[in-house]
Amino acid sequence: MTNKKDDLRRLGIYLLIVASSSAMLFVFFKLINQSETAFAILSEVFCAAPALANLITRAVTKEGFRDMKLHLHLTGNLRYYLLAFLLPFVCTFMSYIPPIILGGHSDWLGGFTLKNIVAAILMLAAQGAVMSAGLVGEELGWRGYMNRKMEPLVGVVGTVLIGGAVWSLWHLPSDMSLYLAGEETLSEAMKTVGGRLLFLPGYAAFYMWLTKKTDSVWPAVLSHGISNTSRTCIMELLRMGDIPENAEINTGFFEFVPFIITGVVFLWLMLRDKKKTEPLRK
Amino acid sequence: MTGLVYKEWKQNKWFILGMVICGALPLILLIVFHDSVKTASHYQLVLNTGSIVGILIAGMLQMMTLGGDDRRLWAYFISASPDGSKGFIRVKYEMIFFMILTFLLSIHFFDNLILMFTVDKGIEGVYDAGNMVLPLIFLQIFLRAVDIPFSYRFGAKKGSIIKMILMVLCAITVLIVIMINIDDLDVIIDGIKDKMANYSETPLIPAILVLSLIAYYISYRISCRLYMKGAEQYDK
Numbered sequence: 001m002t003n004k005k006d007d008l009r010r011l012g013i014y015l016l017i018v019a020s021s022s023a024m025l026f027v028f029f030k031l032i033n034q035s036e037t038a039f040a041i042l043s044e045v046f047c048a049a050p051a052l053a054n055l056i057t058r059a060v061t062k063e064g065f066r067d068m069k070l071h072l073h074l075t076g077n078l079r080y081y082l083l084a085f086l087l088p089f090v091c092t093f094m095s096y097i098p099p100i101i102l103g104g105h106s107d108w109l110g111g112f113t114l115k116n117i118v119a120a121i122l123m124l125a126a127q128g129a130v131m132s133a134g135l136v137g138e139e140l141g142w143r144g145y146m147n148r149k150m151e152p153l154v155g156v157v158g159t160v161l162i163g164g165a166v167w168s169l170w171h172l173p174s175d176m177s178l179y180l181a182g183e184e185t186l187s188e189a190m191k192t193v194g195g196r197l198l199f200l201p202g203y204a205a206f207y208m209w210l211t212k213k214t215d216s217v218w219p220a221v222l223s224h225g226i227s228n229t230s231r232t233c234i235m236e237l238l239r240m241g242d243i244p245e246n247a248e249i250n251t252g253f254f255e256f257v258p259f260i261i262t263g264v265v266f267l268w269l270m271l272r273d274k275k276k277t278e279p280l281r282k
Numbered sequence: 283m284t285g286l287v288y289k290e291w292k293q294n295k296w297f298i299l300g301m302v303i304c305g306a307l308p309l310i311l312l313i314v315f316h317d318s319v320k321t322a323s324h325y326q327l328v329l330n331t332g333s334i335v336g337i338l339i340a341g342m343l344q345m346m347t348l349g350g351d352d353r354r355l356w357a358y359f360i361s362a363s364p365d366g367s368k369g370f371i372r373v374k375y376e377m378i379f380f381m382i383l384t385f386l387l388s389i390h391f392f393d394n395l396i397l398m399f400t401v402d403k404g405i406e407g408v409y410d411a412g413n414m415v416l417p418l419i420f421l422q423i424f425l426r427a428v429d430i431p432f433s434y435r436f437g438a439k440k441g442s443i444i445k446m447i448l449m450v451l452c453a454i455t456v457l458i459v460i461m462i463n464i465d466d467l468d469v470i471i472d473g474i475k476d477k478m479a480n481y482s483e484t485p486l487i488p489a490i491l492v493l494s495l496i497a498y499y500i501s502y503r504i505s506c507r508l509y510m511k512g513a514e515q516y517d518k
Contacts, residue, residue, distance in 0.1 A: 036398035036399075036401040036402050037395065037398045037399045037402050039398065040394050040395050040398040044391055071283060071284075071287075072376060115484070115485060118485045119484055119488050120488075122489050122492050123488035123491070125488075125492050125495075126488055126492050126495065127416075130383060130416075130419060131386075133380075133386070134387050134390070
């Protein structure tokens with residue numbers, strides 16, 4: 001009981017800090033709009049907020065800094081690292097390409113030659129290995145701390161859904177920035193927010209599974225980096241083909257299907273693993 | 283393993299934190315020369331010079347973390363510990379890789395900060411040094427992949443001399459190849475420039491970047507094999 005109380009208190013402090021980081025961008029919105037330098041500084045602080053929240057909560061609650069899940073744990077876990085690299089690319093590919101083919105625009109895919117795809121994957125691998133490190137600012141907080149405090153309180157399903165929603169809503173300042181700048185309607189901004197709420201829990205389940213399997217946040221960091229750059233990579237490949245300038249690559253709900261499937265599969269895997277380990281604990 | 287990470291942190295924390303300062307070098311240069319930096323070309327010069335000098339100093343600091351471990355007693359002690367010499371070398375490789383990443387994040391942040399500052403000042407035509415820094419980061423990873431095994435096999439001092447001799451030999455070979463193909467040099471350079479500019483259209487450049495990462499892993503395996511051989515030649 002005491003453990004649950006402690007977890008709740010720690011989770012509360014953690015969430016308060018990350019919520020403040022989101023609120024900070026709304027508070028300083030005017031300043032951000034006026035000064036690019038202020039934007040550069042505040043956006044970096046915002047991106048590192050989950051990791052900072054982890055460190056501050058540990059310091060404030062005197063929890064200590066053990067078990068931060070910062071070891072790479074590469075030995076025996078290379079397949080998880082490989083999956084962390086491949087799955088976001090496959091998911092992004094599946095969210096864009098099948099709808100284009102089903103929409104009768106397969107002629108847009110002229111850039112998807114073997115040579116271009118190999119070049120894109122190699123570039124993604126190289127960039128992912130070095131550039132994704134910056135995402136430790138997020139993953140150290142979400143997977144390295146929040147999930148672990150949330151799971152004893154709300155279970156695996158609750159952690160994926162609530163944690164995924166918290167993670168999505170934390171992005172509100174960036175999702176609402178165009179609306180606040182008067183460049184987008186409220187319904188368009190809400191569409192972006194809703195879309196994020198649909199696909200991030202899928203990734204939340206996958207990253208949580210990766211972190212549990214490897215006991216490290218690094219596969220989640222790598223996967224997060226790859227998922228962020230995969231979209232650009234797919235768009236680059238599309239641009240290489242015969243795609244009309246005014247072509248709309250809006251795949252609607254279909255865009256979210258691969259992420260929802262990913263979420264369901266990894267949630268099921270975590271529940272199965274939990275069932276297996278529970279009798280042992282008893 | 284945690285103990286080894288702790289040991290590396292205690293021994294090298296200033297070198298590790300130095301990575302952040304190396305990344306901040308363009309900003310430091312800008313602060314020092316703020317009176318004379320006025321036009322876009324001045325800012326670009328500060329960005330490029332700061333980034334290159336930062337990379338060179340960062341590389342030097344990374345190599346300095348290898349000093350102090352080339353003692354025979356330490357080699358025997360660590361090989362008898364539960365993690366063994368492989369665990370020790372793995373932590374060393376991981377630490378140097380994280381140092382490179384820390385430097386990259388730092389330089390990325392400070393370069394971006396300077397760029398945004400120029401936008402605020404209404405100065406146009408300053409470009410991100412990131413396009414130049416990223417390939418150099420992979421070059422740095424490759425150079426460390428070459429440096430570290432030499433350092434473990436022959437000790438920090440002797441290793442760097444042997445590496446230097448080999449590098450000079452390589453440079454002479456490259457110069458001879460260039461001299462032989464001096465008439466086609468423009469064509470070759472244009473070809474390289476073209477490949478760099480359109481890197482996404484050909485697997486060659488991305489493959490070279492990935493190969494430098496693979497080289498770093500192979501270097502770790504080589505260092506594991508060479509370490510105990512090298513330990514026999516270390517000072518007590």
